Amino acid sequence: MYLTQTLHRAAQQHPQRIAVCIGERSFTFDQFIERVARLAAALQSLGMKAGDRVAMLALNSDRYLEYQMGVPWGGGVLNPCNTRWSAPEVAYSLNDSGSAILLVDDMFVPMVDQLRREAGVLRRVVYCGDGPVPEGMEGYEQLLAKHGPVDDAVRRGDDLAGIFYTGGTTGFPKGVMLSHNNLCSSGLASRAAELATTGGIYLHAAPMFHLADMGLAMPHWFEGNTHVILPAFDPERMLDTIERHRVTHTLLVPTMVQMTVDHPAMKKPRDLSSLKLITYGASPMSEAVLDRAMAALPGVGFVQAYGMTELAPMATVNPAYFHTAEGRKQGKLRAAGRAGPCVEVRIVDANGQEVPRGTVGEVAVRGPNVMQGYWNQPAQTAQAVRNGWMHTGDGAYMDEDGFIFIADRLKDMIITGGENVYPAEVENALAQHPAVACCAVIGIPSPEWGEAVHASVVLKPGANAAAEELIAHCKQLIARYKCPRSVEFLEALPLSGTGKILKTKLRQPFWKNHASHIA
Numbered sequence: 001m002y003l004t005q006t007l008h009r010a011a012q013q014h015p016q017r018i019a020v021c022i023g024e025r026s027f028t029f030d031q032f033i034e035r036v037a038r039l040a041a042a043l044q045s046l047g048m049k050a051g052d053r054v055a056m057l058a059l060n061s062d063r064y065l066e067y068q069m070g071v072p073w074g075g076g077v078l079n080p081c082n083t084r085w086s087a088p089e090v091a092y093s094l095n096d097s098g099s100a101i102l103l104v105d106d107m108f109v110p111m112v113d114q115l116r117r118e119a120g121v122l123r124r125v126v127y128c129g130d131g132p133v134p135e136g137m138e139g140y141e142q143l144l145a146k147h148g149p150v151d152d153a154v155r156r157g158d159d160l161a162g163i164f165y166t167g168g169t170t171g172f173p174k175g176v177m178l179s180h181n182n183l184c185s186s187g188l189a190s191r192a193a194e195l196a197t198t199g200g201i202y203l204h205a206a207p208m209f210h211l212a213d214m215g216l217a218m219p220h221w222f223e224g225n226t227h228v229i230l231p232a233f234d235p236e237r238m239l240d241t242i243e244r245h246r247v248t249h250t251l252l253v254p255t256m257v258q259m260t261v262d263h264p265a266m267k268k269p270r271d272l273s274s275l276k277l278i279t280y281g282a283s284p285m286s287e288a289v290l291d292r293a294m295a296a297l298p299g300v301g302f303v304q305a306y307g308m309t310e311l312a313p314m315a316t317v318n319p320a321y322f323h324t325a326e327g328r329k330q331g332k333l334r335a336a337g338r339a340g341p342c343v344e345v346r347i348v349d350a351n352g353q354e355v356p357r358g359t360v361g362e363v364a365v366r367g368p369n370v371m372q373g374y375w376n377q378p379a380q381t382a383q384a385v386r387n388g389w390m391h392t393g394d395g396a397y398m399d400e401d402g403f404i405f406i407a408d409r410l411k412d413m414i415i416t417g418g419e420n421v422y423p424a425e426v427e428n429a430l431a432q433h434p435a436v437a438c439c440a441v442i443g444i445p446s447p448e449w450g451e452a453v454h455a456s457v458v459l460k461p462g463a464n465a466a467a468e469e470l471i472a473h474c475k476q477l478i479a480r481y482k483c484p485r486s487v488e489f490l491e492a493l494p495l496s497g498t499g500k501i502l503k504t505k506l507r508q509p510f511w512k513n514h515a516s517h518i519a
Contacts, residue, residue, distance in 0.1 A: 037149030040074030078162030084497035175375030187218025
């Protein structure tokens with residue numbers, strides 16, 4: 001299997017179908033494939049050889065999709081850079097991966113001088129924006145114009161397809177090595193789980209540097225579907241785009257779902273009847289937010305997909321049926337789903353032994369989607385992948401039907417007075433209060449209990465609630481020892497580039513003067 005195989009199939013079966021659309025610009029599959037092959041030739045002319053890494057630091061665009069296909073077409077390896085990173089973090093990924101070529105758009109041109117200083121490996125910078133080409137950079141469209149298409153290098157199977165750096169929320173990021181087989185097998189499993197359908201139109205609303213978007217786009221490449229692109233997530237623009245382009249499928253993280261259903265633009269009369277499926281993942285979504293979303297978007301199926309970059313990225317799927325009123329009666333709504341096609345999932349103890357059903361342990365996954373390892377980090381690879389099983393670091397239990405229920409990141413678990421508290425459970429209770437827009441729960445130092453449960457809360461516009469009121473609300477829903485002992489009110493929670501809440505930033509002021517702390 002290989003990434004570009006989907007393009008050859010599309011060229012054979014429907015060359016005049018629209019492949020990519022952003023704003024007023026669109027390309028048929030014939031046109032898109034020629035541009036991909038020209039980009040491959042251009043990158044080769046800049047020095048890209050088989051197995052060389054090529055980085056991109058840019059917002060979503062049609063050129064990002066050309067990069068995702070053009071680099072492997074020319075024999076290279078992808079290194080998509082996190083758009084939320086600082087220049088030193090981007091420079092680290094360039095140096096660590098050995099990426100000598102970098103593509104940037106207008107948003108990141110100002111960072112290039114610093115990257116040149118700090119990333120000694122960087123040799124060529126390609127400007128892929130729409131304005132004048134900055135001095136010292138190669139122009140993307142000019143490069144395509146002066147290079148003819150080259151044949152597909154057909155890197156495939158266990159050949160390295162990309163190095164995808166984890167978020168870097170603690171220490172230096174790790175480069176996850178994924179092969180063509182890893183990415184294609186995950187894409188085929190997603191298609192088998194019906195996360196894409198023939199004739200669909202997929203909206204890239206999540207950031208394209210992240211594997212969640214690339215992974216959920218893969219089944220649509222297999223189907224030869226149309227890809228519509230938002231440069232960056234904006235609730236109103238997304239709704240307008242769905243209506244205009246008759247989008248059928250998209251991927252949203254829970255914070256995006258919440259921002260959309262709570263946005264004033266949602267009250268505007270519009271036709272969203274084309275939208276059939278929203279896949280959500282990357283972090284848990286409270287039932288309160290999910291209920292609001294399903295009420296605001298009747299007729300749209302909601303599917304939870306659980307996974308991680310190291311799994312290319314999908315492990316389990318909770319189908320739309322279990323989100324419906326009939327399906328909810330079976331008690332699976334809060335589940336992350338069951339093992340996807342081609343994947344095995346177990347819940348294990350510290351020794352790697354499977355625990356009894358209903359017991360919280362660590363999620364372990366085995367299958368063709370499991371990463372090759374961490375780039376240049378054999379010790380961390382050996383710790384994460386044992387006997388073919390990827391140990392995710394996520395705490396969960398499995399019910400008798402094989403559904404897994406995520407408790408939380410094991411590293412996020414709070415131990416207070418000898419009791420284990422999983423923040424996701426507390427967050428779900430808090431989110432059911434009518435004044436709470438979003439929240440995050442962490443453990444903070446406590447001389448009495450070791451750790452105390454602490455909540456950071458953002459209230460809805462115009463809403464009021466006291467800390468005591470929220471704590472009393474939680475006591476009606478969960479055990480007293482799980483309830484927050486303190487509450488702080490914030491204007492916004494710190495988020496990563498993929499919309500995940502950065503709990504490390506919330507913990508930092510509480511743990512900075514302690515010899516030991518939660519990572």
